[in-house]
Amino acid sequence: MERIGVVGGGLMGSGIAEVCARAGSDVVVVEADDERAENARGRLEKSLRRAQERGKIEDADAALARVRVVTDLTLLADRQLVVEAIVEEESAKVELFQQLDQIVEDSEAILASNTSSIPIMKLATVTSRPAKVLGVHFFNPVPVLKLVELVPSLMTAEETTEAARAYVDGVLGKQAITCQDRAGFVVNSLLIPFVLSAIRMYESGFATAEDIDTGLVLGAAHPQGPLALADLIGLDTTMAVAESLYEEFKEPLYAPPPLLARMVDAGLLGRKAGRGFYRYEK
Ligand SMILES: NC(=O)c1ccc[n+]([C@@H]2O[C@H](COP(=O)([O-])OP(=O)(O)OC[C@H]3O[C@@H](n4cnc5c(N)ncnc54)[C@H](O)[C@@H]3O)[C@@H](O)[C@H]2O)c1
Numbered sequence: 061m062e063r064i065g066v067v068g069g070g071l072m073g074s075g076i077a078e079v080c081a082r083a084g085s086d087v088v089v090v091e092a093d094d095e096r097a098e099n100a101r102g103r104l105e106k107s108l109r110r111a112q113e114r115g116k117i118e119d120a121d122a123a124l125a126r127v128r129v130v131t132d133l134t135l136l137a138d139r140q141l142v143v144e145a146i147v148e149e150e151s152a153k154v155e156l157f158q159q160l161d162q163i164v165e166d167s168e169a170i171l172a173s174n175t176s177s178i179p180i181m182k183l184a185t186v187t188s189r190p191a192k193v194l195g196v197h198f199f200n201p202v203p204v205l206k207l208v209e210l211v212p213s214l215m216t217a218e219e220t221t222e223a224a225r226a227y228v229d230g231v232l233g234k235q236a237i238t239c240q241d242r243a244g245f246v247v248n249s250l251l252i253p254f255v256l257s258a259i260r261m262y263e264s265g266f267a268t269a270e271d272i273d274t275g276l277v278l279g280a281a282h283p284q285g286p287l288a289l290a291d292l293i294g295l296d297t298t299m300a301v302a303e304s305l306y307e308e309f310k311e312p313l314y315a316p317p318p319l320l321a322r323m324v325d326a327g328l329l330g331r332k333a334g335r336g337f338y339r340y341e342k
Contacts, residue, residue, distance in 0.1 A: 069100025
């Protein structure tokens with residue numbers, strides 16, 4: 061696979077475009093309008109220049125030259141792999157997959173979604189090629205974090221998953237793991253209940269936020285404690301992922317604790333808001 065498409069040039073889409081371009085692929089990024097296309101291009105350029113300054117890549121200009129940021133979806137017609145990274149809204153993604161199915165000409169091309177919570181099956185079944193649709197879930201920041209979760213639906217052909225793995229591992233130099241099409245995939249299914257347990261512990265007055273985090277950092281060698289991690293992820297995002305897990309499994313361990321809901325109501329969203337379980341200088 062050499063010709064890659066990315067739909068959505070936000071936080072994740074611009075990161076995905078960057079790693080593909082750095083690996084030598086020809087990339088077309090599609091954004092919703094000119095202003096957002098300009099922003100996506102700016103984000104990409106800044107990140108590539110920084111990578112060059114830090115000695116991570118040799119030639120930012122060469123990587124940039126491999127990326128076109130456009131607003132016309134039909135420019136994806138010749139792509140061999142398209143990764144969708146637009147807003148996390150099922151109706152928007154369903155509409156996009158219907159369009160991509162019409163536009164992308166090669167019947168062997170793979171249509172992938174970077175969704176964190178929408179069942180891949182819902183996107184696969186609106187296309188005429190469900191065997192070619194799968195989840196390819198990158199982690200933020202994409203140029204830094206090595207993991208990619210591959211999520212085949214019940215309809216995905218094995219060769220589709222293997223072709224995606226060959227690209228992710230072999231070309232991008234990432235490490236793919238595979239799991240079934242269930243909310244949370246591997247990482248969030250384990251991480252979110254852990255974070256929610258820490259919030260419940262704090263909420264009950266069992267220990268202070270600092271002591272909970274110190275316990276996990278010094279006692280279990282975690283790089284940061286679960287409450288600091290929740291602040292970093294964003295309490296709104298933590299809440300949204302917990303809700304989608306709870307909706308899928310109806311297990312109490314995924315239910316967002318009241319304190320988390322109240323903090324989100326109050327706008328105490330963590331690091332990005334200057335306050336969550338801790339206070340941050342803005
Ligand atoms: N942020 C994370 O940490 C993270 C991690 C893994 C996966 N994801 C998933 O990645 C996807 C994107 O998340 P994000 O954080 O980059 O969001 P974001 O809001 O930063 O970016 C979304 C971009 O999509 C564009 N867009 C929306 N509709 C479009 C359309 N129809 N055509 C073209 N562009 C369109 C928007 O203009 C925006 O720039 C979501 O599905 C999210 O769940 C996010």
